[in-house]
Amino acid sequence: MRTVAIVGASLAGLSAARALRSQGYDGRLVILGEEAHRPYDRPPLSKEFLAGEMPESALALETDDEALDAHWMLGARAVGLDRSDRAIRLSDGGTVRADGVVVATGAAARTLPAGGGLAGVHVLRTLDDARALREDLARGGTLVVVGGGFIGAEVASTARALGLEVTVVSATPTPLAGPLGPGMSGLVSTLHADHGVRLLCGTGVRGLSGGDRVEAVLLEDGRRLAADTVVVGVGARPCVEWLEGSGVALEDGVRCDAGGGTSVPGVVAVGDCAAWYDPAVGAHRRVEHWTGALERAAAAVTTLLSGGASAPEPVRAPYFWSDQYGVRLQFAGYSAEADRVTIEEGAADDRSFLAVSWRADRPVAVLGVNRARPFMRWRRRLATEAVQRAGSF
Amino acid sequence: MIPVCRLADLPRGEAFRFENIPPIAVFHTDAGEVYAIDDTCTHQDASLSDGWLEGCEVECPLHASKFDLRTGRVDAPPAKLPVRAHQVVVEDGMIYVQLSQDAPNLPPCVAHRLAGEGAA
Ligand SMILES: Cc1cc2nc3c(=O)[nH]c(=O)nc-3n(C[C@H](O)[C@H](O)[C@H](O)COP(=O)(O)OP(=O)(O)OC[C@H]3O[C@@H](n4cnc5c(N)ncnc54)[C@H](O)[C@@H]3O)c2cc1C
Ligand code: FES
Numbered sequence: 001m002r003t004v005a006i007v008g009a010s011l012a013g014l015s016a017a018r019a020l021r022s023q024g025y026d027g028r029l030v031i032l033g034e035e036a037h038r039p040y041d042r043p044p045l046s047k048e049f050l051a052g053e054m055p056e057s058a059l060a061l062e063t064d065d066e067a068l069d070a071h072w073m074l075g076a077r078a079v080g081l082d083r084s085d086r087a088i089r090l091s092d093g094g095t096v097r098a099d100g101v102v103v104a105t106g107a108a109a110r111t112l113p114a115g116g117g118l119a120g121v122h123v124l125r126t127l128d129d130a131r132a133l134r135e136d137l138a139r140g141g142t143l144v145v146v147g148g149g150f151i152g153a154e155v156a157s158t159a160r161a162l163g164l165e166v167t168v169v170s171a172t173p174t175p176l177a178g179p180l181g182p183g184m185s186g187l188v189s190t191l192h193a194d195h196g197v198r199l200l201c202g203t204g205v206r207g208l209s210g211g212d213r214v215e216a217v218l219l220e221d222g223r224r225l226a227a228d229t230v231v232v233g234v235g236a237r238p239c240v241e242w243l244e245g246s247g248v249a250l251e252d253g254v255r256c257d258a259g260g261g262t263s264v265p266g267v268v269a270v271g272d273c274a275a276w277y278d279p280a281v282g283a284h285r286r287v288e289h290w291t292g293a294l295e296r297a298a299a300a301v302t303t304l305l306s307g308g309a310s311a312p313e314p315v316r317a318p319y320f321w322s323d324q325y326g327v328r329l330q331f332a333g334y335s336a337e338a339d340r341v342t343i344e345e346g347a348a349d350d351r352s353f354l355a356v357s358w359r360a361d362r363p364v365a366v367l368g369v370n371r372a373r374p375f376m377r378w379r380r381r382l383a384t385e386a387v388q389r390a391g392s393f
Numbered sequence: 394m395i396p397v398c399r400l401a402d403l404p405r406g407e408a409f410r411f412e413n414i415p416p417i418a419v420f421h422t423d424a425g426e427v428y429a430i431d432d433t434c435t436h437q438d439a440s441l442s443d444g445w446l447e448g449c450e451v452e453c454p455l456h457a458s459k460f461d462l463r464t465g466r467v468d469a470p471p472a473k474l475p476v477r478a479h480q481v482v483v484e485d486g487m488i489y490v491q492l493s494q495d496a497p498n499l500p501p502c503v504a505h506r507l508a509g510e511g512a513a
Contacts, residue, residue, distance in 0.1 A: 018470075041471070048437075048502040058501040063473045291456065294471070321455060330455075372443035372454040380445070 001099040001305070002027045005088055007078045008104035008239075009033025011041070011290060012271025014061050015297030016102045017068050023301055029070040030096055032088065034077040034105075037127055038062060043290055045130040046154035047323050051161060052134070059127065078105070081246040083264050100304045103243070103254055103262070103269035104297075107236035107288060112146065114207040120214040121230045124151055133231065137162055141228030144168075144217045146205050148175030150322045152233030156197050157324040167198040167225055169205060169217065179320070181335025184355055184367045187348045191325045194351075236288060238273045251275060253286040259312030260300030266307075270300040280317065281334055289320040316383045327351050330372065332379040333365030345374055354378065394482065394489040400427070401486060408442040408451070414507075415497050417479060417490060418442035420462055422449060428462035429479040429490045435498040436472040474498035 004020060006013045009031050017031060033039075040059040048054035073096070080089035081101065088096045109123035122133045133155075137143070143159045145152040148170025156166045168175065175192070176185040192199040204220040208230060217225045238253035248262050249255040254269035256262055256276045262269055271293035275286035292315075299312045319332040338357030346353030346369075354374050357365040363382060368375030397411045403421045410432050411417040418432035418441045426449070432442050439455035449462045458472035465478035475498065480491040499507070 044437075048505075053505040054501045061471065063470075294456075328455075372440065376443065376445055376454045 001025065003030065003098045004028070004100040004102065004304070005030045005032060005086075005096050005098035006102040006104055007032050007088060008106055008271070008273070009035070009072070009074060010039050010104065010106055010271070010293075011061060012106065012273075012293035012297055013102065013104035014039040015294050016104055016270060016301055017070055019298040019301035020305075021068055023298070023305055025301075025305060027099075029068065030073060030098065031070050032073045032076045032078060032090075032096065034075070035126060035128075036075045038072075038074070040127055042125070045127065046124055046151050047158060049130055050134055050137070050155065050158045056127070078242045081243055081248065081267070083247040083267075086266055099266060101267045102300060102304065103240075103248070103267065103273060104271045104293075105239040105242070105273045106293075107238050107272040109232070110234045110237055112205065112208070112232055112234065118208055118210050118214040119212055120210070120228065121208060121232065123232050124155060125236065133229075136229045137164060139228060140164060142167075142226055143229045143231065144225050144227040145231045145233060146217065147233035147235070148172055148177070148201070149233050149235060150176065150179065150320075152231065153192070153324050154322060155231050155233065156192065157195065160195055160197050160325075164229075166196075167200060168192055169203065169219065169225070170199065170201045171204045173202050175199065175201065179335070180331060180367060181338055181341075181357060181365065183338060183341035184331075184335060184357060184365070187341075187353070187355060187367070188329060188369065191327065191351070195325045236272065238275075238286065240273055251284065255284055257303075257308075257312075258315075259303040259308070259310075260296060261303045261308045266304070268300040268304045270296050276315070279314065281337070285318070287318045289318055291316075291319045317379070319379060327370050328368075328372070330368040330375045330379075331365065332375075333357065333363070333382050335365045337364045344378075345371060394491050397429070397488045397490050399486055400483055400488055403427075403488065406446060408444070408446060410440060410442040411490070413492075415499060415503075416440070417492075418451075419481070419488060419490065420446055420451065422446065422462070424448075426462075427481050427483055427488055429481050430460060430462060430465050431476040431479075431497050433476075433497075433499060433503055434458060434460075434472060435467075435474040435476055435500055437500045438503050441476070 039061040077091040109125040142165045145156045145168045160166045174185040174189045206218045206220050209216045253275040258277045260268040272288045275284040278285045317333045322329045337359045344354045352370040354371045355367045356363050366378040409419045416432040419429045434453045443454045445452040459469035465475040477493040482489045
């Protein structure tokens with residue numbers, strides 16, 4: 001391989017570049033990214049950075065002495081891929097030809113069908129989004145968060161600490177029900193009320209109203225919530241439109257084998273844009289977590305450099321953390337499989353506990369709230385059991 | 394030299410967090426060595442004594458940065474800066490730590506908080 005192109009200059013792309021060099025690839029390396037910024041870290045955008053506790057310079061993912069010997073093309077958007085010669089077409093009309101392609105285009109924030117274009121309505125995915133939201137939060141007043149996911153919860157917590165009046169509207173009966181499962185999400189939903197944030201569950205949003213600037217959020221049940229600022233946190237969609245028609249199989253992201261290989265030889269995918277086959281559950285799963293983008297890049301690069309010949313190391317179960325209202329949540333595993341939840345340590349009321357989800361007598365997921373040490377041990381245990389299960393499929 | 398804890402109270406494979414500003418993490422490796430480094434990860438606010446100890450390395454419990462216990466060096470990202478390594482002496486069954494004279498590499502959010510407390 002003489003040229004490898006990485007499309008997407010964020011965590012997965014940078015981690016793939018590092019893995020290429022550490023696995024001995026010494027050819028030409030091109031890194032393409034739509035954003036004008038060098039790779040930066042997104043998790044602080046809803047936490048320390050939004051709170052004004054972290055300077056922009058601290059978001060940088062690269063070290064000062066990083067020697068990747070890469071050609072960076074920033075502000076360059078890929079709009080197509082020609083599979084015959086692996087030529088990436090750019091929005092400015094240029095092309096980049098490569099022997100190997102790493103797709104790391106991540107995900108973009110979903111928006112509401114109605115209400116776009118009003119000032120004061122935000123999504124939060126990029127540094128530019130975070131700068132704009134930070135400015136609006138500094139005006140104070142009332143914030144309505146639409147969506148019961150992690151990013152919404154973190155923004156609510158940060159805005160509350162900044163002194164705003166905050167309401168979270170969640171379509172599901174408890175927030176975080178998607179990622180944590182119904183049993184575990186109930187254990188942490190009281191955090192909002194504990195901190196004076198109003199939580200409205202089980203109702204959708206019909207639309208937004210206002211003149212130039214947003215004035216209210218209209219709920220499906222007829223209620224009207226006055227708002228100075230609105231954050232729409234309704235999930236993310238994989239950025240894979242540019243691969244449509246390329247022959248790279250897509251299905252909620254790029255469909256990959258257990259090592260990141262796609263349906264097209266010489267093309268691998270990793271990070272929020274990719275749905276890897278997960279032997280532990282016997283299905284393809286797109287994982288939108290920071291640690292997956294970091295850890296799986298090395299496996300994707302091994303797949304690329306070996307032409308798919310080397311069997312991938314089994315990846316660890318999905319893991320993420322979230323900081324909200326002064327507590328740290330850590331979660332690993334697959335809550336959808338669970339049939340019961342036990343508290344192994346501490347108590348939910350103390351906001352310090354370790355809970356395990358089980359399917360029959362097997363642990364399938366673990367949630368730690370301010371319990372870093374036992375969480376780490378349980379997470380390892382899940383990984384071992386997952387490998388054993390994958391072997392028995 | 395600061396007396397930290399008794400060696401007998403720190404089994405092999407375990408870590409101990411010593412409250413100090415900033416806190417210190419003391420590790421007793423499986424091979425029987427004792428090392429001390431700053432407890433706070435240089436990436437964000439996590440306690441390395443809660444981390445995963447393997448050989449002479451600790452993996453941060455939050456984002457899996459790895460630090461060499463002997464030197465404090467970063468062996469795996471996302472951390473960019475080393476933690477300080479402190480000198481350890483074991484005498485009469487007691488673990489003592491001689492703090493490094495270098496300035497600690499505290500993560501931005503922790504440095505921000507300490508600055509705020511200092512100003513208050
Ligand atoms: C506010 C926020 C808070 C978060 N907090 C947490 C947390 O606490 N814990 C956790 O585990 N995870 C968290 N995450 C998720 C985590 O940040 C992501 O999983 C991670 O960023 C994924 O990295 P990635 O490189 O795959 O994708 P991304 O970071 O999305 O990067 C993809 C890059 O590709 C670029 N791109 C897209 N399309 C194209 C194209 N056609 N051509 C060229 N470039 C393109 C994009 O501009 C972008 O820069 C958070 C995310 C956000 C937004
Ligand atoms: S806090 Fe230690 S790696 Fe992030």
